[in-house]
Amino acid sequence: MNPHRRSPWVIAATVLVYFFLYAPIVVLILYSFNASRANVKFEGFITSFSDRVEMDGSFVKASPCGPFHWFCDLSKNDDVLEAAGNTLTIAFVATIISTIIGTMAALALQRYDFKIKPFSQLSLYIPIVIPEIVMGIGILTLFSQTFGWLNEALNLTGDARLSMGIGTVAVSHIAFMVPFVTLVVQARLQGFDKSYEEAAMDLGANEWVTFWRVTFPMILPGVLSGALLAFTLSLDDFVITFFTNGPGSTTLPIYVYGLLRRIITPQVNALSTVWILTVFIAVLLLQWLQSREQKPAHE
Amino acid sequence: MTSEFAVEMRDVVKKFITPEGNELNAVDHVTMQIKNGEFFSMLGSSGCGKTTSLRMIAGFEWPTEGEVYIEGKSTGHTPPFQRKVNTVFQSYALFQHMTVFQNIAFGLEMEGAKESEIKKRVGRALEMVQLTGMERRRPRQLSGGQQQRVAVARALVKTPDVLLLDEPLGALDLKLRKEMQLELKALQQQLGITFIYVTHDQEEALTMSDRIAVMSKGRVQQLATPVEIYERPVNKFVADFIGESNFLEGKIKHISGNEALVHIPVLNAEIRGMPMSNNFVNGEEVSVSIRPEKIRIAEQAAKGEGLFQAKVLTSVYIGSDTHVYADLNGTRLKVMEQNRISRLDPSSFYTKDQVITLVFMPENTLILKKD
């Protein structure tokens, strides 16, 4: 019996589902080359490289980027650049912190017994079983109440007043990223044979040296995939950011959402296209890392 | 060397809490003295406490009660990296992210040895285990036997006072295991350091060891040389665990010096044998053990002391020997006979229901404490 035998029904369903997954993305990318400013109708591709481009039936002055008109436009949009900067800053900071403390927690939960262990383990499942919006408004309430109270108590005025911003977004992101890092690293640690560490100690390495020379290199692939997962979660997050951002801390998803409620130009599509390509490269990188980790024993 | 004993365990208890929440004595009041330069084995089935004892010597576990001494010094809570003993792990525990060279050099690096010194000593260690030229390989590029040698080299390069080996040959196939047994024994004799070897394989223990501790349920059942353990087991457990034995249950009728008479109810007869304990009393319930190869089958039917009529159940020809299973008044006995003479004639083999006479010699009949 051929183990890879599949019925035509399964194949047909598979093709359909993949089509369903990709059609919207393809359309989105196509529209980023749309020769229409309103981006309501598809008016065909921008084909000319001249500085005058036919749009919506009439010639307008355009950047000399030709088909990539909207991408050039995008690169000059300060709001987008600021949002991109915020998004990356938050993602980097939150990833580094959540990876460090998440890995520590994974080690603790997998290796040690301590009083608060059941509580620690259980709290990791909160972001999975509770809708994001519930956490979002909870964190919003926490920040607005404590900030209000602190501003009053410390008599803070003007710029000194505590308010929502990049800091609150990053701190909140860490809260929902850490559990994922911990769970991923914990899953890797489950298969980790303790005798490697015992061997290192047996050979004269103390706990600290053992961790950095043996344990850490061995769990590094797990830590990295946890970090990458956390990073993408942060980049992708809308809901928590929506409730915790403030002036000057707009991220890309928030920015795009804002645009969708107003006028939509193909700039949004150009932005989406850039985003999709970036994600594509990131996923490739992850795949490469994983395949390197899972290399077969015989070479 | 400051002490006569390389390792000494004095009344050591190790308690564990089982997942069900019960307290379990994994090691239960174990006392043993392991001499310098000795090849010492701890033998027993899984859960007998042998690995836990080894881990307490290595420093991975601390005794709940009692004390472990290394070279005469109490170890207390000394961490593994401060003990002059090294371990060869059952799974080898070779660092997968390091080369063979880096694996062996690791322990020397921890001592702060100079690079040139490390190079020299790693080279010598590789030579010792015949792996010269494999320095740059990764552990997973090596065969099981080669990995095992790297594990030994990695431990020995530190020149420990005592080498601990936790079932180091368990993962190898039979042929390689036999080879490695001889190699390890040769290595130990050549280096003259103490080996403490944990195994569940009795043949392995008998082949390699100077002395063996047979363990069961966290206790040492017998600690003696291989010959003593096989020929003079102290109780029914040891007699049963090491090699094969036929057991008959009975009551001591009379005891005098190194001979005793035991009444066996199922035979309705007395058997003469050697008491394996000094404190038997008349009327005590005992087990009588006779090894299959030590029962003789008489040429002709005869009657007398130590002679019993039995009926053949089956006879199995296995080349070097013939195993005869016989029924003796309802008790099944196994008898082994060597095939000393080449023959093909079917009538020269035992057949089912054939009546044979078994000969029990008093010097081969061991009288054991019931456990």
Next chain:
Amino acid sequence: MLQRFRENKSMQGTFLALPTTLWLFVLLIIPLFLTMVVSFGQRSPDGDVIYSFSFDNYARLFGYSTDCPDGQASCFDSLYVNILSRSLTLAFNTTLIVILLAYPLAYFIARSHPNRRNMFLFMVLIPLWTNFVIRVYAWMMLLRKEGAINIVIGWVMNLLNIPYTPLEMLYTPGAVLVGMVYEFLPFMILPIYTSLEKIDNSLYEAAADLGANAFRTFLRITLPLSMPGVVAGTILVFIPVMGTFIVSDILGGRQVILVGNLIQRQFLDARDPTFGSAASLILMVMTLIVTYFYTRKFGFGEEIIAA
């Protein structure tokens, strides 16, 4: 001191777990508690919270109204109950459709050649990692009156010589359902795949050997063994669908209001955090109840982590 720390495993464990546990305590557990406190409060005229212990917000959510047509003191207003039941229905429907779509694909990947599995999975991951908001936006472009779907249908109809007036598909409940299905489909594919992939091929061979045909093999072997994946996927889909407000906001316009939209508006437009908090707690309780009964019946799979 160091010696004591080295020997005290419990102290080391606590030390390692403390940052994460504290972080989660302050940013997840305290906020939930605060939300509860606020939900019993009342809104001041300028939108602040007056702390009290009143069940008014909950009563209002479940239909108690003082703004009645015939001059009655109180009456039943189904507005919020409808929103809650609409959200629940949508979440159930979405989950069901997602299972039906995800299963064959996951099955296909799990049964494909091991060398190609990673590529097929990779193809599932890309849409998943394309930003959530961008994915909703893509459907906006497809569903609009002038959108891609209408263009394609119009073109086909034109070929067949059938007159066609473009349909307005955006801002309908159907649009929201499609959007939700699209958003959460990958979250079902991955866990189902994980549990299907674990099934040893010899089980299929044994089933065939014992005389089961393909259909019976699926029903008796494949389906039961993949249930943990379906359960995990359901949790990963049902819970976020219950709370999401962007999909309905963008694809449903003002037509489809879900509990997520209700909560969001209390915090931003209507500025009644007390009512929003009450709605939020009810949302949480609803998801917890559904998850509890669901997992109690089918067990809580470890596949959640795998995804």
